[in-house]
Amino acid sequence: MFPITTEVPADGAIRIAGHDLSKLADDFKTPLYVYDARTVRAQIRDIRQTLTDFYPGESSIAYAAKAYFSAKFSSLISREAVELDVVSYAEARLALLHGFNPDRIHLHGNNKSYEELTLAVENDFHSIVVDNFDEIEMVEEVAKALGKRARVWLRITPDIRVRTHPHVETSAKNSKFGFHIVNGDAETAIRRVELQPNLTLTGLHFHLGSLLFDADVYVAAIEELFSLVEKTGIRLEELSPGGGWGIRYTPAAPKNPVENWIAPIANMVVGSCQKRRLPLPRLSLESGRFIVGRAGVSVYTIGTVKEGLDGTLIAAIDGGMADNPRYALYEAAYCAAIVENPLGEASDRPIRVVGKYCESGDQLIAATELPRPRFGQRLAIPASGAYHLSMASNYNLAPRPAVLWLEENEPPMLLQYRERPEISSWWLAD
Numbered sequence: 564m565f566p567i568t569t570e571v572p573a574d575g576a577i578r579i580a581g582h583d584l585s586k587l588a589d590d591f592k593t594p595l596y597v598y599d600a601r602t603v604r605a606q607i608r609d610i611r612q613t614l615t616d617f618y619p620g621e622s623s624i625a626y627a628a629k630a631y632f633s634a635k636f637s638s639l640i641s642r643e644a645v646e647l648d649v650v651s652y653a654e655a656r657l658a659l660l661h662g663f664n665p666d667r668i669h670l671h672g673n674n675k676s677y678e679e680l681t682l683a684v685e686n687d688f689h690s691i692v693v694d695n696f697d698e699i700e701m702v703e704e705v706a707k708a709l710g711k712r713a714r715v716w717l718r719i720t721p722d723i724r725v726r727t728h729p730h731v732e733t734s735a736k737n738s739k740f741g742f743h744i745v746n747g748d749a750e751t752a753i754r755r756v757e758l759q760p761n762l763t764l765t766g767l768h769f770h771l772g773s774l775l776f777d778a779d780v781y782v783a784a785i786e787e788l789f790s791l792v793e794k795t796g797i798r799l800e801e802l803s804p805g806g807g808w809g810i811r812y813t814p815a816a817p818k819n820p821v822e823n824w825i826a827p828i829a830n831m832v833v834g835s836c837q838k839r840r841l842p843l844p845r846l847s848l849e850s851g852r853f854i855v856g857r858a859g860v861s862v863y864t865i866g867t868v869k870e871g872l873d874g875t876l877i878a879a880i881d882g883g884m885a886d887n888p889r890y891a892l893y894e895a896a897y898c899a900a901i902v903e904n905p906l907g908e909a910s911d912r913p914i915r916v917v918g919k920y921c922e923s924g925d926q927l928i929a930a931t932e933l934p935r936p937r938f939g940q941r942l943a944i945p946a947s948g949a950y951h952l953s954m955a956s957n958y959n960l961a962p963r964p965a966v967l968w969l970e971e972n973e974p975p976m977l978l979q980y981r982e983r984p985e986i987s988s989w990w991l992a993d
Contacts, residue, residue, distance in 0.1 A: 564811050564898060564945035566599035566858055568971060571905045577943055579860060580969035584902045587967065588862050588941050592981060594882035594964040595862040598631075598948060600639075601971065602858035607643050610850060613821050618829035620843030625669055627806060628654045630851025630949040631859070635978045637661035639968065646689065648849055652679045659686065669716075669803075669847075673740050680705045684713045690801070692716045692768050694741055696748075699755055699762070706761035715756060716766040716803065717742060719749050719791065721784040723771065740770070744787055753795045766801030766844070767792070774809040774852075776819055778827040785828065789835040799844045804828055806849030810856045812946045813898045821853065852949040859948020861887065861964075862902065865940045866919070875915045878936040883918015884925040885961035887944075887951040891924045898931055902941035907934030916942065920959050952979075960984045 570578040576585035580599050588595055607624065614622040625646040628637075634657055641647075641662025649655045650672040658668055665686035670679060673694045680698075683691050684705050691702055693715050706713040720741035742749040756764045769784050781804050792799050808824045811817070829846065836843050863880035871877050889895035899916060901907065909932040918925035927944065936942070955963050966979040984990050 564813070564857065565860065565900075565943075566602040566945075567605060568599050568601050568969075573906065576902050576941075577900060577905050580971045582969050582975060584860070584862055584943055585941055587975065588864065588902070591965045591967065591975075591977075593862055593864045593941065594880075594886050596886075596947065596952060596964055596966045597860050597862065597975075598636075598855065598966070598968050598978070599858045599860075600968060603640070603855060604643065606850075606854045606857065607645060609821050610825070610848065610853070611644055613825045614829070614846070614848065617822075617826045618843075618846055619833065620846060622846040622848070625803075625847055625849045626854055627849050627851030628658065629953055631855050631951075631953050632657065633966065633979050634661045635968070635976070637663065641667075645854075646847070648851075652676065652682060655679065655682055655688075665689070671718075675701070677701065677705065681709070684709055684711050687711070688714070690714050690716045690766060692718050692803075693752070693756070694718050696752065696755070699752065699759065703759045703761050712761050712763055714763050714765045716768045716801065717749070717752050717756065717764065719744060719767050719769045719788060721769055721771075721787040723780055723784055723787070744791060749791055750795055753791070753797055757797070764797065766803060766847075767799060768803040768805065770805030770807065770849070772807050775807045776809045776817060778824050781824070781828050782831045785831045785835060789839065792841070793839055799841065801847055802832060802844040803847040803849065806851060806853070808850065808853050810852055810946060810949075813896050816896070855948035856946050857948065859946070859951070861944045861947035861951065863942045863944070865936045865938060865942055868936050868938065871915065874912055875930065876910060876912050876935065877915045877917055878933075878942070879917050879919055880927070880942055881919055882961075882964070883920050883927060884922060885918070885920055885958045886955045886964055887927060887947065888954050888956070889950060890927050890929075891922070892954075894929075897928050897944050897946070899928060899933060899942050899944045901934055901936065902943050904934050904940070905943075909933060910935040920961065922958075957982075957984050957990075960990070 568580045625648045627648045638661045646667040668688045669690045670683045671692045718741035720743045742752040863882045866879045884891045913930040914933045916928040962982040965981040968976040
């Protein structure tokens with residue numbers, strides 16, 4: 564679960580990309596987040612190579628900015644062979660200002676504003692992923708006013724249930740996203756876009772959910788989409804089956820190699836095209852968690868330790884739901900290691916890791932095996948790279964943590980400084 568450059572010396576603290584986590588915690592304070600550069604690049608390379616191995620047509624990878632994004636991170640990841648999925652004006656502006664050409668950007672979202680659509684049309688984004696009938700009219704209106712022709716994809720909801728937490732399932736019949744197939748909306752949307760003089764339909768997109776470990780649902784959804792393509796007679800230039808492929812958060816979780824995701828998708832697309840004598844579309848896979856999840860590690864300082872009525876040892880850290888709300892939202896599972904004693908003998912009691920915030924749900928790990936925690940030790944939680952900082956808050960006026968980019972044989976690069984809410988103009992209304 565830790566980054567690929569992680570070292571655990573027998574008599575020292577955990578090191579990532581050659582950097583001692585204990586020293587980094589001293590220098591930058593905790594909570595602290597670090598990203599391992601080599602792991603990010605390796606994950607992208609793994610997806611790229613697997614696409615090359617299994618898909619004979621053109622293909623691309625789109626990094627999902629919602630997983631983690633900042634100005635400096637945008638500059639770094641824009642140098643890699645990835646496009647970018649954005650869902651807000653701020654994400655799009657940061658991307659344009661920090662490394663991404665507009666023809667590599669896809670604008671997603673179920674309730675896009677005129678401001679967001681204008682930015683996308685003005686800059687000729689690779690695609691605007693239209694979610695609903697109102698947006699068809701809005702994009703047409705913006706494109707007409709600007710004298711442009713906008714490239715659009717349609718987000719299709721294949722009404723397929725997937726095995727994941729309900730809060731991250733996005734393809735069922737009650738989903739707020741996209742045009743449903745079962746009620747005819749998807750077909751109607753295709754025909755309506757084709758009638759718009761300032762829109763060009765270049766692709767179809769679906770997203771089934773997050774933390775998926777079963778490629779069969781992608782295969783079923785692709786079959787639904789190609790039936791729709793056959794029915795409407797459109798020329799499918801691009802196909803995006805979204806992302807959502809899961810990663811391991813605990814040793815008990817199954818390994819989930821990317822080949823198990825990409826190979827069935829590629830084979831299904833190729834077979835569907837051959838069956839219908841269609842040219843292969845450009846296959847665009849989205850990945851946020853798979854690219855940055857394992858690369859990120861959160862580091863905390865352990866404070867008080869008490870014994871619960873059930874005998875569990877309750878270790879409180881100096882972070883929690885303000886920097887990582889995933890347990891509170893989804894009861895997400897994690898493991899951890901004592902930075903200064905990663906190989907120590909586990910306590911005979913389970914350890915519960917809780918945060919410092921004024922909520923009973925402020926917990927990161929319900930029960931894990933660790934050496935008995937001590938006041939002042941550092942705790943490292945792996946697989947912290949996705950959907951922590953991007954959903955972080957200032958609850959209890961907590962400062963959002965410093966974020967570091969770690970290269971081997973290079974000093975740490977500060978991606979984001981440790982916030983100071985007490986002097987923030989937002990909190991002071993300045």
